Amino acid sequence: MSPRPDSFGRRLLPQPVLTLAIVALWMMLQSDAGGGTLLLGLALGLLIPIFTSVFWPSRLRVFRAGAAVRLVGIVLYDILVANIAVARVVLGNTRNIRPAFVDVPLDMDDAYVATILGSIITLTPGTLTIDIDMDRRIVHIHGLDVPDPAAVIADIKSRYETPLKEIFGC
Amino acid sequence: MIAEAIASLLIVTGAAFVLLGSIGLVRLPDIFTRLHGPTKATTLGVGAIVAASSVAAYAVNGDISLRELTIPLFLFITAPVSAHLIGKVALKDAAARRQN
Numbered sequence: 203m204s205p206r207p208d209s210f211g212r213r214l215l216p217q218p219v220l221t222l223a224i225v226a227l228w229m230m231l232q233s234d235a236g237g238g239t240l241l242l243g244l245a246l247g248l249l250i251p252i253f254t255s256v257f258w259p260s261r262l263r264v265f266r267a268g269a270a271v272r273l274v275g276i277v278l279y280d281i282l283v284a285n286i287a288v289a290r291v292v293l294g295n296t297r298n299i300r301p302a303f304v305d306v307p308l309d310m311d312d313a314y315v316a317t318i319l320g321s322i323i324t325l326t327p328g329t330l331t332i333d334i335d336m337d338r339r340i341v342h343i344h345g346l347d348v349p350d351p352a353a354v355i356a357d358i359k360s361r362y363e364t365p366l367k368e369i370f371g372c
Numbered sequence: 373m374i375a376e377a378i379a380s381l382l383i384v385t386g387a388a389f390v391l392l393g394s395i396g397l398v399r400l401p402d403i404f405t406r407l408h409g410p411t412k413a414t415t416l417g418v419g420a421i422v423a424a425s426s427v428a429a430y431a432v433n434g435d436i437s438l439r440e441l442t443i444p445l446f447l448f449i450t451a452p453v454s455a456h457l458i459g460k461v462a463l464k465d466a467a468a469r470r471q472n
Contacts, residue, residue: 227445230438285389285416288408292396301405324452327412330404331452332459344404344459 214248216255219265221247258314264371273365280326280361288327291347302348303332306355308339309363312372316341322362329354375431379424386420393417403462411455414447 215221228243251258291299306323308316313336320331323343333342345354389412396409426440 227442230442281415281419285412288396288412289389289392292392292399292409296399296401296405299405301402320456321449321452324411324455325415325448327408327415330407330411330459331456332404332463333456342463344407346400346405346408 215251217251217258220251220258224250264369266369266371269365269369273362273369276361276365277322277326284327288346291328299347300349302345302351304343304345304348304351304354306341306343306358308334308336308341309359310367310372311336312370315366315370315372319358319362319366322366323358329358375427379428379431382420382424382427386417386422386424389417389420404459407455407459407462411451414451415444418447419444 224247225240225243228246229239232239232243308319310316310319313334316334316336320334320341323329323331323341328346330344330346331341332344335342341358343354343358345351348354393409393412393414396412397406400406400409422440422443426437429435429437429440
């Protein structure tokens with residue numbers, strides 16, 4: 203299915219997932235969903251990955267849309283619930299909180315997927331990605347109120363890392 | 373009328389969470405805990421305000437616009453990057469101070 207390295211198809215379409223994402227984004231930004239809009243979107247979707255291919259050393263091979271939709275649902279739900287928890291921390295006695303640094307061991311090799319994981323950690327309230335260390339394979343995170351570091355790690359691994367590995371097949 | 377009520381409720385909710393982010397910025401003790409406030413305000417706060425805009429647009433024009441969705445989308449992509457960079461610098465700075 204996937205073309206040989208440096209084959210013509212690979213050079214023309216280095217990042218098929220990125221191409222699809224750009225076309226979808228372009229269609230969202232335009233108010234009319236006509237053929238001309240789609241054509242321009244396709245042109246951008248084809249050209250941008252080629253011109254930015256230097257920034258994308260690895261190529262996403264798998265993308266399971268169903269699992270991605272499920273992960274987005276989990277993340278949105280967590281943002282909603284955990285925001286209220288952070289609100290309570292902020293309004294309560296801020297001297298009683300236990301901020302802590304936690305190292306979450308990574309179970310993947312792809313730096314881009316790790317970056318997505320890091321972004322999700324930052325977006326969900328209570329945790330913040332400080333550093334992603336692909337050599338030591340850890341995500342260095344800061345928690346606003348961490349009574350139990352092991353629980354935070356287990357939460358991140360089961361809620362976000364496992365679905366991400368399923369989506370990108372790594 | 374109902375749409376107006378829903379949109380108002382969403383705006384107030386969103387504004388409340390943005391305010392909470394700012395209060396967190398003032399009340400929390402150090403740079404790492406303070407970083408939590410603003411990154412969260414953008415997620416739920418802006419999300420709710422954008423949802424209000426979608427509801428209002430639907431009530432007025434009767435069409436569902438996907439364009440509003442690109443605002444939280446870009447915010448969700450960019451907010452972690454700035455938080456990540458500030459956190460990384462703060463960590464390096466703290467390490468340098470400890471050595472001196």
